[in-house]
Amino acid sequence: xxxxxRRPRDPEAVGIAELGRIVIADRVVEKIxxxxxxxxxxxxxxxxxVFGHAMPGAGHLGIRRTGLRxxxxxxxxxxxxxxxxxxxxxVRWPASIGQITTEVRDHVRSRIRELTGLTAAEIRITxxxxxxxxxxxxxxxx
Numbered sequence: 001x002x003x004x005x006r007r008p009r010d011p012e013a014v015g016i017a018e019l020g021r022i023v024i025a026d027r028v029v030e031k032i033x034x035x036x037x038x039x040x041x042x043x044x045x046x047x048x049x050v051f052g053h054a055m056p057g058a059g060h061l062g063i064r065r066t067g068l069r070x071x072x073x074x075x076x077x078x079x080x081x082x083x084x085x086x087x088x089x090x091v092r093w094p095a096s097i098g099q100i101t102t103e104v105r106d107h108v109r110s111r112i113r114e115l116t117g118l119t120a121a122e123i124r125i126t127x128x129x130x131x132x133x134x135x136x137x138x139x140x141x142x
Contacts, residue, residue: 024116029076029083036111037072037089042100045070046090046128068092068131082121083112090129101125 037043073088085108091100109120 024078024118026076026078029078029085029112029116029118030074032112032115033074033076033085033087033108034071036108037074037087037104038069039111040100040104040107042068042092042095043072043104044068044090044092044131045072046088068133078118081118083118085120085123086126087123088126088128090131091127093130093132097127101127 075086077084091097105123112118112120
C-alpha cells in the first residue's frame with residue numbers, strides 16, 4: 001500500500017483545512033477562567049453547597065473552600081470559537097456584588113480572548129458566598 005501526500009496545486013492558495021487547526025479543550029478554558037477570577041481582589045472561590053448549606057471544614061477532604069485565594073468552580077463549554085461559562089464565586093463583604101460580578105465578567109472575557117483567541121459569548125456568575133475579612137488582615141485599623 002502506498003500513501004501519498006496531497007499537495008496543493010498552488011502553494012500560495014493553501015487553505016485553512018490543509019494547515020490543520022488548534023483545538024482548545026474545555027478544561028484549559030476553565031483553568032484560565034479560575035485564574036482570571038483570582039486576579040480580581042474582591043472575588044474568590046466558594047465552598048460547595050449541599051441542600052442550600054455550605055460545607056465548612058471540608059478542605060481537609062480535598063473539597064473546595066470559601067476564600068479570596070481559593071479557585072472558584074468553573075464550567076466551560078467551547079463550541080468552535082465561542083465559549084459559554086458558568087462560575088460560582090464568593091465576594092468580599094461589603095463590596096458591591098453587582099460591581100464585582102461586572103468586573104469579573106469583563107476581566108474573564110478579556111483574558112480568554114487574550115490567551116486563547118476565543119470569544120466568551122455568555123458568562124453566568126453565581127455568587128455562592130460572602131467573605132468577611134477582618135480589618136487587621138486587610139491592613140486597616142478598625
